[in-house]
Amino acid sequence: MRDLLELSVSAAASGCIYALVALAYLLMIRPTGVINFAVGEWAMVGAFGGFLLLSKYEWPYALGMAAVLGFMLLVGWITERIAVRPLVERGAPLLAAILALLGMLVVFREGISLGFGPDPHQVPEPVSFEYLKLFVIGATLVVFAAVWLFFERTLWGKAFEAVALNRRAAALMGIDLRRVTVASFAGGAAAAGLAGLLVAPNTSAHYLMGVPLAIQGFTALVIGGVGRVEGALLGGLLVAFAEQLTVRYAPLPSGYAQGVPLLLLMLFLLVRPTGLLRARA
Amino acid sequence: MRSALGWVAAAVLLSAVAFFLSGYYNDVYRKLLLWIALALSYNFLFGISGQVAFSHFAFYGIGAYAVVIFLFQLGMPLPLAILAGVLVCSAIALIVAIPSTRLEGFYLALATLALAQLFIVVLNEGGAVTGGTGGLVNYRLPAIFGVYITGPWYTAVIVILVLGTYALLRHLDRSWFGRACRAVRDNPEAAAAMGVNVARTKVIAFTLTSVLAGIAGMVYAFVDNTVNPPIFGLENAFLLLFMVIIGGSGRHAGAIVGAVLLYLLPFVLSPLIGHHHALVFGALMVVVILLQPRGLIGLYDRYPRGQKAH
Amino acid sequence: MxxxxxxxxxxxxxxxxxxxxxxxxxxxxxxxxxxxxxxxxxxxxxxxxxxxxxxxxxxxxxxxxxxxxxxxxxxxxxxxVMRTFQHNLPFEGMSVLENVLVGAHTRFGGNLFSRKAAAEEREQHAHAERLVEFVGLGELRYASVDRLSFGQGRLLEIARALAGAPKLxxxxxxxxxxxxxxxxxxxxxxxxxxxxxxxxxxxxxxxxxxxxxxxxxxxxxxxxxxxxxxxxxxxxxxxxxxxxxxxxxxx
The missing domain is CATH 3.40.50.300 (P-loop containing nucleotide triphosphate hydrolases)
Known part of the structure; x- marks a missing residue:
């Protein structure tokens, strides 16, 4: 029983990390349609920000975290300006932006590898180790609640929704598409950066940590459905529980557990590509 | 007849190069040729048929592992092992392509991304069959009619692979099938109205190019005489995409230029920035997409194009 | 009738x-x-x-x-039965003539590698050239379709539909x-x-x-x-x- 409880807390904590990455995707996909695989590298940048400020310069955690998130907003903004806006303005197909962001993915990763070397770097935990998982869960819930309120209760959130439904109509209504796009990238980068910061005490900051996170987050998004914010959370938790339950109970070598989310991803893409939760009409 | 002579001349010339290269440079040359073969078939999939897939390099790996496993674990004779490898690649390609191409959007990209990752997981966890993280080693190409093909002679086999791939894809590209692929890429709705079966065209293009990648992988298996998981990682799937886009997607010449440039660039760059050449690739990718969407071959197009009637 | x-x-x-x-x-x-x-x-x-x-x-x-x-x-x-589109849907990566050849898609036989295939290709090519002339785009046959005006695009739609040798x-x-x-x-x-x-x-x-x-x-x-x-x-x-x-x- 105790075993099951421990497993649940641990799965919930990694599920929350996936959920944050899924949220980062979702924030950008909904208004722009762009699947940005660089979210994993953003998480890595967040983790290295944590290493720099919290480990190296020993800032207090809250201050360091705020600075990292602020920096991530800037990273998102710059990414959009470089790799997305010029293409949107030229009327290039969506695919061009997605491919340019793949180029940025490599630039981020190699840039970090160049600056910090190939070795993993320790990032301190915000609270003592036994409460770390609860902290991750709590922080994620706060973020999801805030994003949910933003979409449901604020005018800006409605603007995002309108753009998600119909770009042309939204533009006619006087919604500034460029601002919504920039905001979605900044917000996506902050969500991904937070995921990186929160996962780093366990995994360390490492320049190759991005792509696995990007894929797990994506799986969570596909399972939960792109239509609703709650879907990202649900999807993240499902992926993590599936993973950990397989490791614990299935008669398979533990390495195969990594394959579970991938099989889930393929299965959902083939059987139910809209995900579990559908967009509200 | 004249064109057949041309192909033979090209094969002799490209193979002859290998006889003048020392061991190390022969190895570089072989891998360059393999990258060109892969870039050509990936260009047909991505650039001509418009399908965004990340599985191409995984199929290269599937082909390589398959032929080694069939030959040395199951003891099949070489022709049968090659045939079985082709069948495995076709079957996997069909399983992924048939459901993915029914759906609009980027489902194929995501499903193939998952496939590429899953392939690595299976390689690492495959126990004795795949050799786990260490892969499979200590094997050599069986004798063909009593002859062991080695050294520059094996390079000639690779030359034939590249030229065969190129000849086949060029022929397809200039036929109604190539036009159907481009039509599906540019506008599926209009393509269907012209009588093109969109889903079938996509599935055929995906399966065919994946099998070509698999065959290149079978040839590769006897270049290093080892196959192991790190060789077939997602990194190289990205690199292949970068080659095609930077060179100029949709054009055979573009794929060749991209493959040559991105394969040789690290040799030039490594004295300057060590192993961080990928940084240059990423930046180059962004710059090309922003400034020269037709790729480097697009720069060349600015010259008068009187001969382009074909 | x-x-x-x-x-x-x-x-x-x-x-x-x-x-x-x-x-x-x-x-x-x-x-x-x-x-x-x-x-x-x-x-x-x-x-x-x-x-x-x-x-x-x-x-x-x-x-x-x-x-x-x-x-x-x-x-x-x-x-x-071939059709045109009200909002012109050309194949943007191809020339005018290639667009028309896509229209002839159903006119081609199966085997790409037979001797007949080359003759068939030449025949359809010539037919497409005639159709491009017929709608009045002969001068633009090798042009990329993004150089066409909206009205010329409509003519291309027609030539492309005709290439399928429709009965309707x-x-x-x-x-x-x-x-x-x-x-x-x-x-x-x-x-x-x-x-x-x-x-x-x-x-x-x-x-x-x-x-x-x-x-x-x-x-x-x-x-x-x-x-x-x-x-x-x-x-x-x-x-x-x-x-x-x-x-x-x-x-």
Missing amino acids: TDILEARKLTKRFGGLTAVSELSFAVREREILGLIGPNGAGKSTTFNIIAGAYRADSGEISFLREPIAGLPPHEIARRG ILFDEPAAGLTRAEAQRIATVIRGIAERGIAVLLIEHDMHFLLPLAHRVVVLNFGAKIAEGTPDEVRSHPAVLDAYLGHAAAV
Whole structure:
């Protein structure tokens, strides 16, 4: 029983990390349609920000975290300006932006590898180790609640929704598409950066940590459905529980557990590509 | 007849190069040729048929592992092992392509991304069959009619692979099938109205190019005489995409230029920035997409194009 | 003359709205049949059902006496029904001539590697060149399609549809968005197509374009047929005047 409880807390904590990455995707996909695989590298940048400020310069955690998130907003903004806006303005197909962001993915990763070397770097935990998982869960819930309120209760959130439904109509209504796009990238980068910061005490900051996170987050998004914010959370938790339950109970070598989310991803893409939760009409 | 002579001349010339290269440079040359073969078939999939897939390099790996496993674990004779490898690649390609191409959007990209990752997981966890993280080693190409093909002679086999791939894809590209692929890429709705079966065209293009990648992988298996998981990682799937886009997607010449440039660039760059050449690739990718969407071959197009009637 | 395409009791609903209701009509060999009606009369829905883009809720369509309702668009093209698009949908990465060659897709046999394939390719190439000449884009045959004006794009749509050697060609508002001169040119081309023995079904809401061109006209309003006959008969038909004048007053 105790075993099951421990497993649940641990799965919930990694599920929350996936959920944050899924949220980062979702924030950008909904208004722009762009699947940005660089979210994993953003998480890595967040983790290295944590290493720099919290480990190296020993800032207090809250201050360091705020600075990292602020920096991530800037990273998102710059990414959009470089790799997305010029293409949107030229009327290039969506695919061009997605491919340019793949180029940025490599630039981020190699840039970090160049600056910090190939070795993993320790990032301190915000609270003592036994409460770390609860902290991750709590922080994620706060973020999801805030994003949910933003979409449901604020005018800006409605603007995002309108753009998600119909770009042309939204533009006619006087919604500034460029601002919504920039905001979605900044917000996506902050969500991904937070995921990186929160996962780093366990995994360390490492320049190759991005792509696995990007894929797990994506799986969570596909399972939960792109239509609703709650879907990202649900999807993240499902992926993590599936993973950990397989490791614990299935008669398979533990390495195969990594394959579970991938099989889930393929299965959902083939059987139910809209995900579990559908967009509200 | 004249064109057949041309192909033979090209094969002799490209193979002859290998006889003048020392061991190390022969190895570089072989891998360059393999990258060109892969870039050509990936260009047909991505650039001509418009399908965004990340599985191409995984199929290269599937082909390589398959032929080694069939030959040395199951003891099949070489022709049968090659045939079985082709069948495995076709079957996997069909399983992924048939459901993915029914759906609009980027489902194929995501499903193939998952496939590429899953392939690595299976390689690492495959126990004795795949050799786990260490892969499979200590094997050599069986004798063909009593002859062991080695050294520059094996390079000639690779030359034939590249030229065969190129000849086949060029022929397809200039036929109604190539036009159907481009039509599906540019506008599926209009393509269907012209009588093109969109889903079938996509599935055929995906399966065919994946099998070509698999065959290149079978040839590769006897270049290093080892196959192991790190060789077939997602990194190289990205690199292949970068080659095609930077060179100029949709054009055979573009794929060749991209493959040559991105394969040789690290040799030039490594004295300057060590192993961080990928940084240059990423930046180059962004710059090309922003400034020269037709790729480097697009720069060349600015010259008068009187001969382009074909 | 015999009927080449026959629609019987086509009905299509979108939610609670009945877009097409119990519509029956026939296209005869070698004729230009106009399907006309005010906006929202169900013309486009009918067009899309015939072209295979929509599926009718009930009713039948036969082409050359074979049922075609519910077939996918590429099957309908294969049987000899080609179409144009109102908003011009060219293949952007290809030249004008290559676009037309895609239109000939159904004319090619299967085997790509046979000796016949090369001859077939040459033959279709020559045929495509003639079609490009026929619509008046000969000078632009090797040009990339993004260099065409909207009106030239419409001519390309027509050449591309003709390349499939259709027995029936469907035009979706061919004059929409064109200048008067361009529309006249399109009308001349359409007459030329009918003279070649190809039946034409034309969807149009502009009476001034359609009436001088069509041999017969079917008038729709609110998804149902309200009149059918020669342009002269239709012009003076009270139900048509009613439907059109009511709308014309608003225009």
